[in-house]
Amino acid sequence: MPKTDTTQWRDLFHEVVATGLCTGCTACIVACPFHVLGYEDNEPVQLQEDGVDVCTHGDRGCSLCTLACPRFREWESEIDELMFGQVRRPEELIGKYREIYLARATSPEALMQGQDGGVVSALLIWGLENGMIDGAATSVLSDERQWDCEPAIVTDRSGVLASAGSRYTYSANPLALLKAAEMGLSKVALVGMGCQTSVTGAMEARRVNKWRKKIAWTFGLLCSKSFTYDGLMVEIAQNELGIDLDHLVRVNIKGKLLFYTDTGDEITYSLKQSHRFTRPGCLRCPDFAAEHADISFGGLGQEGGWTLSIVRTDLGQEIWDRAIAEGVIEVTRAMDEDPKAVELMFRLAEKSRERWPSHEELATAGSTPGLLPPKPETD
Numbered sequence: 405m406p407k408t409d410t411t412q413w414r415d416l417f418h419e420v421v422a423t424g425l426c427t428g429c430t431a432c433i434v435a436c437p438f439h440v441l442g443y444e445d446n447e448p449v450q451l452q453e454d455g456v457d458v459c460t461h462g463d464r465g466c467s468l469c470t471l472a473c474p475r476f477r478e479w480e481s482e483i484d485e486l487m488f489g490q491v492r493r494p495e496e497l498i499g500k501y502r503e504i505y506l507a508r509a510t511s512p513e514a515l516m517q518g519q520d521g522g523v524v525s526a527l528l529i530w531g532l533e534n535g536m537i538d539g540a541a542t543s544v545l546s547d548e549r550q551w552d553c554e555p556a557i558v559t560d561r562s563g564v565l566a567s568a569g570s571r572y573t574y575s576a577n578p579l580a581l582l583k584a585a586e587m588g589l590s591k592v593a594l595v596g597m598g599c600q601t602s603v604t605g606a607m608e609a610r611r612v613n614k615w616r617k618k619i620a621w622t623f624g625l626l627c628s629k630s631f632t633y634d635g636l637m638v639e640i641a642q643n644e645l646g647i648d649l650d651h652l653v654r655v656n657i658k659g660k661l662l663f664y665t666d667t668g669d670e671i672t673y674s675l676k677q678s679h680r681f682t683r684p685g686c687l688r689c690p691d692f693a694a695e696h697a698d699i700s701f702g703g704l705g706q707e708g709g710w711t712l713s714i715v716r717t718d719l720g721q722e723i724w725d726r727a728i729a730e731g732v733i734e735v736t737r738a739m740d741e742d743p744k745a746v747e748l749m750f751r752l753a754e755k756s757r758e759r760w761p762s763h764e765e766l767a768t769a770g771s772t773p774g775l776l777p778p779k780p781e782t783d
């Protein structure tokens with residue numbers, strides 16, 4: 405007889421995947437000890453042939469996939485309670501935090517390779533070289549599709565620098581934890597957008613200990629969305645803008661999409677026009693500011709070359725203070741230096757919060773089950 409007192413893949417499938425709340429972070433796939441789930445089109449899929457929602461291990465009481473999921477049921481309040489001892493108030497749009505800074509790497513290579521101030525890369529290199537971490541789950545350019553990206557584990561300076569910079573298609577960095585385990589790593593820095601950095605807290609709050617204990621640091625990236633590869637790289641970059649991807653050196657978003665080529669050209673595209681290519685897994689994501697990271701990082705500074713950094717946890721503060729003391733990064737308080745960047749972050753965070761369904765919508769979607777209507781995007 406199926407057990408009914410625990411949650412399992414069937415619940416996760418109907419409440420998170422079928423409703424459109426799934427971001428494709430892959431925590432469920434990592435946590436599943438029976439290899440029941442695979443990953444297709446940025447979503448978990450059932451690999452057994454008994455039906456989309458049948459899991460014999462779940463019927464026998466396994467609930468690990470639902471426990472690891474950072475969008476299952478009361479995920480946000482459970483993780484908030486665990487990390488901060490209290491739940492975020494609605495007006496705390498960017499989540500709980502201690503201080504917001506503008507920072508940049510002191511090393512020229514991290515500054516050069518990084519998307520903004522190279523702070524994420526500088527901290528990873530420093531952490532690896534000082535034994536605070538033994539690997540980082542990041543994203544690298546894909547070998548298969550030009551300017552697509554995929555999860556990877558990096559363990560040294562050259563690996564970190566090769567993975568620096570931002571790609572705006574989706575890379576499910578938590579999936580690289582599987583590789584980290586194969587490599588025998590036990591102090592991994594998980595880098596990723598909010599949908600991915602809430603994985604650490606979900607795993608700790610619900611005791612998915614085997615995987616939680618492998619994550620040493622959790623670094624978040626501010627994010628309002630990622631794009632489908634066919635939309636961003638094929639339709640917009642190649643078909644509409646005529647960019648040869650062999651000559652593309654950097655992509656950025658600063659109020660508009662910016663494509664930089666090796667001949668020094670900057671080609672822009674309206675963000676509004678690009679909404680049609682938003683990746684479906686982002687349409688319901690409420691977390692712009694990676695609220696459950698130790699430190700979150702974004703590129704909202706009015707001046708280029710700085711990373712807006714939100715220190716949130718005791719661990720984040722410890723990393724931050726040591727990195728400053730050891731000259732890894734240079735830092736100023738964002739509210740003193742660039743209050744407009746902080747205001748913009750709050751505005752963008754407010755927009756993302758509107759995406760999460762109301763209690764009524766969730767109740768209907770969970771019991772029907774049926775798809776939640778996608779929220780229209782606005783600029």
Ligand SMILES: Cc1cc2nc3c(=O)[nH]c(=O)nc-3n(C[C@H](O)[C@H](O)[C@H](O)COP(=O)(O)OP(=O)(O)OC[C@H]3O[C@@H](n4cnc5c(N)ncnc54)[C@H](O)[C@@H]3O)c2cc1C
Binds near residue numbers: 576704
């Ligand atoms: C999809 C996406 C959307 C973003 N949207 C915003 C935004 O709207 N506003 C904002 O202020 N900031 C946004 N950011 C964050 C910003 O682009 C920078 O990552 C951040 O400012 C840190 O800069 P840095 O120079 O310190 O990082 P770097 O030193 O360049 O390190 C960046 C890290 O991000 C990882 N990474 C790159 N691309 C991806 C990816 N697709 N998925 C997962 N990991 C990746 C790299 O492997 C690297 O470890 C976004 C980032 C991404 C990836």
